[in-house]
Amino acid sequence: MGFHSPRYPAHNFRRRFQMRGELFESILNAVINHxxxxARKIDVVGQQSILPHQKLTSAFQMLANECSADSTDEYCRLVEITATENLKRxxxxxEVIYGATYLRKPNGENLKRLLRKAEKRGFPSMIRSLDCMH
Known part of the structure; x- marks a missing residue:
């Protein structure tokens, strides 16, 4: 991946994307490697494809803000069909990269840890609330 200059300073990035820039880059690198x-490529006419950062931002925007594929065109420069394919991929x-670690049912030890953390934050019955969501 080539060097790019950040569009937002670190404090604005966290406010805009609800995550640290380092986490974004970590997810980006994992997704590119998978x-x-x-990854950024050169197309048949010698033009560079869109930045991986644009693809990831588009997917995050669609998931986090429940926006449509065509609404990412102006901000991320992805047309609707590309944004849809991007989101699916x-x-x-x-799922493949993080599924085994984060997309599984919590075991007893995990539940205890989550309940302790939730209780410290003032949500002692968090697990029952989450269980009701399904």
């Missing part, structure tokens, strides 16, 4: 669709990559 699926080279996300992103979700598959996340």
């Amino acid at each position: 699926d080279h669709y996300f 992103f979700c598959k990559a996340i």
